[in-house]
Amino acid sequence: MALAYVRYVAHNLFMKTTRTTANPPPEDWHPADVVCALRKAGWSLRKLSAHHGFHPASLQVAAYAGKWPAGERLIAAAIGLTAQEIWPARYAERAAKRAARAAQRGPQVKSSRRRANPQTKPLEDPAA
Secondary structure: OHHHHHHHHHHHHHHHHHHHHOOOOOOOOOHHHHHHHHHHOOOOHHHHHHHOOOOOOHHHHHHHOOOOHHHHHHHHHHHOOOHHHHOHHHHHHHHHHHHHHHHHHOOOOOOOOOOOOOOOOOOOOOOO
């Protein structure tokens, strides 16, 4: 029994050291840190929401749940950073999903020939 316990402890100790030596995933800011940074910049989530014409509670969704990228950008702009700097894990996950969707679609071939729309008028020279 003691030998099994020693093996268990050694295994867990080994797993912990190997996990910490690898590159850890980037961590998002804690929501309290985001609110604190907004307060230092002279804003609150409610005030920032109302300033941009949204419901006062709408930016709480972006700060706490991460379901609204445009709201995350508004918060980041108020703090003076980019959204990727505040929530790196969210944006890494979104980029991975985007890359997986692009890989499923395959290569996109764009035509080098532009078709002329017969309904559009040619641009006139404003000097003439």
